[in-house]
Amino acid sequence: MNSLSLFKRASRCFDDYPSLAKLVVICTISGGCYVAYADANGTGSAPPVLEEIKKKKVVVLGTGWAGTSFLKKLNNPSYDVQVISPRNYFAFTPLLPSVTCGTVEARSIVEPIRSIVRKKSIDIRYWEAECFKIEAENKKVHCRPNSESSKNGKEEFVVDYDYLIIAMGARPNTFNTPGVVENCNFLKEVEDAQQIRQSVINSFEKASLPTFSDEERKRILHFVVVGGGPTGVEFAAELHDFVNEDLVKLYPAAKDFVKITLLEASDHILNMFDKRITGFAEEKFQRDGIDVKLGSMVVKVSDKEISTKVRGNDGEITTIPYGMVVWSTGNGTHPVIKDFMQQIGQSNRRALATDEWLRVEGCSTIYALGDCATVNQRKVMEDIAAIFKKADKDNSGTLTVKEFREVIKDICERYPQVELYLKNKKMRDLVDLLKMAKGDVAKEAIELNIEEFKKALSEVDSQMKNLPATAQVAAQQGTYLANCFNRMEEAEKNPEGPIRFREEGRHRFHPFRYKHLGQFAPLGGEQTAAQLPGDWVSIGQSSQWLWYSVYASKLVSWRTRVLVISDWTRRFVFGRDSSGI
Numbered sequence: 001m002n003s004l005s006l007f008k009r010a011s012r013c014f015d016d017y018p019s020l021a022k023l024v025v026i027c028t029i030s031g032g033c034y035v036a037y038a039d040a041n042g043t044g045s046a047p048p049v050l051e052e053i054k055k056k057k058v059v060v061l062g063t064g065w066a067g068t069s070f071l072k073k074l075n076n077p078s079y080d081v082q083v084i085s086p087r088n089y090f091a092f093t094p095l096l097p098s099v100t101c102g103t104v105e106a107r108s109i110v111e112p113i114r115s116i117v118r119k120k121s122i123d124i125r126y127w128e129a130e131c132f133k134i135e136a137e138n139k140k141v142h143c144r145p146n147s148e149s150s151k152n153g154k155e156e157f158v159v160d161y162d163y164l165i166i167a168m169g170a171r172p173n174t175f176n177t178p179g180v181v182e183n184c185n186f187l188k189e190v191e192d193a194q195q196i197r198q199s200v201i202n203s204f205e206k207a208s209l210p211t212f213s214d215e216e217r218k219r220i221l222h223f224v225v226v227g228g229g230p231t232g233v234e235f236a237a238e239l240h241d242f243v244n245e246d247l248v249k250l251y252p253a254a255k256d257f258v259k260i261t262l263l264e265a266s267d268h269i270l271n272m273f274d275k276r277i278t279g280f281a282e283e284k285f286q287r288d289g290i291d292v293k294l295g296s297m298v299v300k301v302s303d304k305e306i307s308t309k310v311r312g313n314d315g316e317i318t319t320i321p322y323g324m325v326v327w328s329t330g331n332g333t334h335p336v337i338k339d340f341m342q343q344i345g346q347s348n349r350r351a352l353a354t355d356e357w358l359r360v361e362g363c364s365t366i367y368a369l370g371d372c373a374t375v376n377q378r379k380v381m382e383d384i385a386a387i388f389k390k391a392d393k394d395n396s397g398t399l400t401v402k403e404f405r406e407v408i409k410d411i412c413e414r415y416p417q418v419e420l421y422l423k424n425k426k427m428r429d430l431v432d433l434l435k436m437a438k439g440d441v442a443k444e445a446i447e448l449n450i451e452e453f454k455k456a457l458s459e460v461d462s463q464m465k466n467l468p469a470t471a472q473v474a475a476q477q478g479t480y481l482a483n484c485f486n487r488m489e490e491a492e493k494n495p496e497g498p499i500r501f502r503e504e505g506r507h508r509f510h511p512f513r514y515k516h517l518g519q520f521a522p523l524g525g526e527q528t529a530a531q532l533p534g535d536w537v538s539i540g541q542s543s544q545w546l547w548y549s550v551y552a553s554k555l556v557s558w559r560t561r562v563l564v565i566s567d568w569t570r571r572f573v574f575g576r577d578s579s580g581i
Contacts, residue, residue: 055080055123058485059141059161061131063090063113065471066370067167068556069478071117071124076486081124082159086146088113088128091190092555093471095564097234097522099193101200101242102576106190108563111556129157134164134340136363163365165481166340166352170331170371170469179301184327187231196326200239201580203323204251214257220323221257224306226298227328228264229272230521233281235326236262237524240288246576261291261320263298263308270521270529272468274537277521277529284523301325331371331469350374356414356511358481367481370474375512379461380415381454386501387411388450398447401431410498416513420463433457467514480512520547 056079060067063085071083089110098104117124133142141164144156172188174180185199186192200223207217225236240260248255262269262285268278269285269292285292295311305319333341333350341347344362352368353361353376360366361376380387391407392399408430412419418430427433434446434456448456467473484491487509497507518532522544530536530543538546548568555561 056162057082057160058163058165059084059159060165060167061085061141062167062169062370062372063087064167064169064370065090065093065474066478067165068113068116069475070165070167070369070482071113071120071478072556073479073482074124074485075120075122075482076488077122078489079122079163079485081122082161083113083117083124083126084129084131084141084143084159085113085126086128086130087189088126090116090556092551092560092564093188094551094554096187096190096193097231097238099190100187100196100235101238102197102246102578103238103242103571104564104567106194108560108567109555110190111560116556131168132156132336134166134336134343134366136340136343136366139164139365161365163485164367166337166360166366166368166372167370167474167478168334168337168372170351171334172327173330173332174327175329177298177301179303180298180327183301183303184226184325187235187326187328196235196324198580199324200242201578204247204254204578205580207254207257207323208251217254217257218259219304219321221254222259222261222320222322224320224322224325225260225262225328226306226325227330228262228266228269228292228294229328229330230270230519232262232264232326232328233269234522235328236260236285236290237522240290241524242576246578250578259291260289261293261322263293263296263306265295265297265311267294269294273519273521273529274531274535276537277531277539280529280539281521281523284525284527288524334372337372357484357507357509358477358512369477369481371469374466377417377464378415379464380411380418380457381461383501384454384457385450388453390499390501398449399453401434401446404431404434407499410501413498413510414501415460417463418457418460421460424463470519472517472519473514476514477512484509520550522547 058079058081060070060081060083063083067083067085068090071081074081089112092109095104095109099106099109113126117126127143128146129143130146131141131143135141139161141159141161142156143159169188172186185196187196203220203223206212207220212220223239225232225239243258243260248258268282270278270281273281282292293308293310296308297311298306299309299317300307304321306322306325307317307319309315309317331351337352338347341349341352344360346353346361351371352373354368354373355361356375356377358367358369358373358375360368360373387407388399391403393403393406411430422429422433425433427436431446434448434453436456491508495506495508497509497511499506516533518530520531520543521529523529523539526541526544527539528544528547530538530546532538552561552565555564
């Protein structure tokens, strides 16, 4: 009751004397300012202001499979990440052949890179620009905006970095064949797929005009695919389905003039697949009327003819009239990568050489992933003396089984070709290999000197293989490197990798190991060949549905999954769109 009476008196006082309220407000603000000033400038017991820890600058060049996988998995807030790429989206490239024929729309397989990075809780910025020079010595990259205004060269800029991640992909490999760049279509980017689709429709429209002879119509509707790898084979199959399921209904007069030819320089198409798949694909293409010419090497491409040389035919050159050529023969090197390789002494290579931790050889702060790089696996025989010395702990000059067992795990991890060799020889472990080299001696009694040790491991390096230039490899490399960056500080204190055979201690991280999850080859007619781990091969419609489910699950977002699945459904119900837009 007393407190209520006091409140009423104070209220009446403020009503009678309005200036008193202003005085109270002024005193309150002044007192607050004084407290803030004292807190900011005081000494003694006032807590110090913590300085912000300077973040390491990470520059990522490229938004393909490797670069995007790295960005998606990186979650360490101690990095300031700058992404630079002329392409402001990620494209699901395995579906590019489907885009060429309207089975899937181009926008359904792309996701804006800003949509991907904005979901991250770390500092990631994106600039739409093109890197044209890398200065490894000064830790700088030179860039220009990806626009018409940059042609005058006045808008170039330089970006500093602490770590550089090169994930720029590759360009089509033309093998310097005359006329390829001027007259052929490629299938590396979304724009390429859209251009091919437009060219196919234009060819049918052009052949329908009354001004052309039948001979000219045959040439215009002759589609040539150069390269019998997965991309070339899938495109030829997609084009065959597009023509026979959709276009012949709209252009019935053109049916008898259409021809698809697949040129492959080697003895078989799909060489990287199991022989059962290769044989089935060649037989199916023959049944479908796709002309597969094996051992045919393209030597020249003009605006209307493609010249080929058949191996073993005395160098005779044959010319083939065509209406459209799609060139799909592997990867070439970006000019900026070529220039960088010359700087660091790798000018005689096709791709940047990295170590097993994806670091560019000779550059401790630069990493290279995906199609622009290749892992240069170290040979066992290069380090054989260091391995022997590290294992021979008592310096006796001989190696016992007990000593060897202590480093077996590190040897197999550091040199994966050892494990492959043992698998091919059907041996359980390296001790069996030593026993074979020593002869009929009990395992525990084996002792090898350095020469006997060299002899035992002399053939191990024959199992070394380069990793394929696939989206699967690039994605795994991006994920691996992001995990390394996430644990960088921890691994500096507690290294987790194998023993350093030439130095002391251990490597910071486990080396990158590619895990092959299988591969698909769509062959048209709702039939797909699948080769999965464990030598499991499946061909037919069941594999096609497996292909649908795997690719839908691998798409980068729920948005793209919904769009692609709806495109597949639309194609089943209404067919492919043949409009010229």
